[in-house]
Amino acid sequence: MSTVSWTENGTRRNALWHSENGTAAPARIVVVDDRMSANAALRLAQSGSSLLWRGDFHNARQLLRAIDRRLPEKSSPAPERGDLGFSFHAHRQARSERAALLGRIVIVLEHDHSIRLRRAPDVRAACKHAYGKPTNESGDVSSGMMLVSLPELLGVIGAFQWHRKGIDIAALGARIHPGYGVFAPTRDEYIDLVARAPLPHGIDHPVVFDIGTGTGVLAAVLAQRGAREVLATDINPRAVQCARENMQQLGLTGRVRVVEADLWPGNQQRADLIVCNPPWLPGCPTSALELGIYDPASDVLNRFLGNLADHLTPHGEGWLILSDLAEHLGLRTRDELLARIADAGLEVTARHETTPRHARIADSTDPLHAARARERTVLWRLTPRIP
Numbered sequence: 389m390s391t392v393s394w395t396e397n398g399t400r401r402n403a404l405w406h407s408e409n410g411t412a413a414p415a416r417i418v419v420v421d422d423r424m425s426a427n428a429a430l431r432l433a434q435s436g437s438s439l440l441w442r443g444d445f446h447n448a449r450q451l452l453r454a455i456d457r458r459l460p461e462k463s464s465p466a467p468e469r470g471d472l473g474f475s476f477h478a479h480r481q482a483r484s485e486r487a488a489l490l491g492r493i494v495i496v497l498e499h500d501h502s503i504r505l506r507r508a509p510d511v512r513a514a515c516k517h518a519y520g521k522p523t524n525e526s527g528d529v530s531s532g533m534m535l536v537s538l539p540e541l542l543g544v545i546g547a548f549q550w551h552r553k554g555i556d557i558a559a560l561g562a563r564i565h566p567g568y569g570v571f572a573p574t575r576d577e578y579i580d581l582v583a584r585a586p587l588p589h590g591i592d593h594p595v596v597f598d599i600g601t602g603t604g605v606l607a608a609v610l611a612q613r614g615a616r617e618v619l620a621t622d623i624n625p626r627a628v629q630c631a632r633e634n635m636q637q638l639g640l641t642g643r644v645r646v647v648e649a650d651l652w653p654g655n656q657q658r659a660d661l662i663v664c665n666p667p668w669l670p671g672c673p674t675s676a677l678e679l680g681i682y683d684p685a686s687d688v689l690n691r692f693l694g695n696l697a698d699h700l701t702p703h704g705e706g707w708l709i710l711s712d713l714a715e716h717l718g719l720r721t722r723d724e725l726l727a728r729i730a731d732a733g734l735e736v737t738a739r740h741e742t743t744p745r746h747a748r749i750a751d752s753t754d755p756l757h758a759a760r761a762r763e764r765t766v767l768w769r770l771t772p773r774i775p
């Protein structure tokens with residue numbers, strides 16, 4: 389964390405800058421309050437200043453919304469099929485520029501993560517969930533205050549609400565509680581695929597690996613289906629903690645072990661069933677949460693396929709769960725995927741497909757609508773090819 393300084397009422401002040409997505413610390417900070425109009429705030433933000441809000445908390449949210457409305461339309465109209473790849477990159481770029489601009493509204497979190505603004509909510513529990521103990525609790529007395537962007541803080545609050553409420557997983561008959569910065573299983577169609585696909589022939593109680601476990605939802609489904617033992621991995625430490633907590637709540641800690649690892653658990657262990665729901669889109673993640681969505685140059689997918697055979701027991705099977713959205717966006721072709729499977733010495737023994745049911749599919753104003761409307765989610769059953 390870097391330190392930022394600004395002058396307020398003639399006094400020089402300092403705070404630690406915190407940004408979950410690695411946004412650079414503000415170079416220039418202007419103190420503003422309820423008297424600031426949205427137009428003036430937008431001009432300041434566009435000129436590169438960060439606006440430290442000292443007014444009413446609800447007014448800050450309204451200011452954010454008002455600035456958002458003043459920005460150009462989020463994206464161009466839904467393109468023809470051929471332009472979808474271009475449109476996807478333009479859409480991502482536009483969203484990131486918008487987020488950078490809105491992120492210039494910043495507020496102070498006190499040493500105990502409280503906010504000293506009128507009508508401010510108590511965000512201490514939400515911040516502790518996302519950021520860990522505040523500095524005073526962790527014994528670090530060198531610095532008290534933290535400066536964060538308001539959109540990030542609103543994300544922290546929203547994530548905590550999700551965490552507390554949980555997501556009902558029909559296939560589990562239980563709730564899964566996503567953590568801040570952890571891929572949330574809000575789409576249930578891929579979970580149903582894992583809940584229904586036949587287990588490897590002749591192995592009723594398989595030893596399972598769940599690679600990239602996120603909240604642990606698939607590990608839990610497979611434990612419930614009778615897996616003797618599940619070893620779940622994730623590269624995101626928040627996911628590891630979140631999955632462990634979910635296993636605890638589901639009473640599955642005896643059968644599901646969660647470890648932090650880059651894809652594979654160590655010691656060259658083998659499993660009868662290896663499940664992986666990798667990030668579905670080739671692209672660069674810009675935060676821990678996006679580790680669940682974007683896979684730089686399909687590295688996770690390629691390494692999973694490339695090493696799968698070495699981790700399977702003789703009659704074992706790999707289940708790769710992948711949406712074909714990347715294919716519809718022109719980011720990967722079906723032939724490329726099949727070639728990677730073949731190059732890894734694997735063959736496809738079955739494919740189980742389903743149609744996503746999430747709300748965005750019906751949104752015809754979404755610039756990616758043409759791709760989303762054709763999206764299918766596929767569970768690929770893979771075994772080592774017999775020479």
Ligand SMILES: C[S@@+](CC[C@H](N)C(=O)[O-])C[C@H]1O[C@@H](n2cnc3c(N)ncnc32)[C@H](O)[C@@H]1O
Pocket residue numbers: 571572573599600601602603604605606621622623624627649650651652665666667668679680681688
């Ligand atoms: C699409 S999410 C799936 C999460 C969960 N399995 C599910 O189905 O809801 C992909 C997960 O892979 C994890 N991940 C990404 N790269 C990884 C890597 N190199 N090793 C292990 N896990 C990784 C992400 O942190 C994320 O939790």
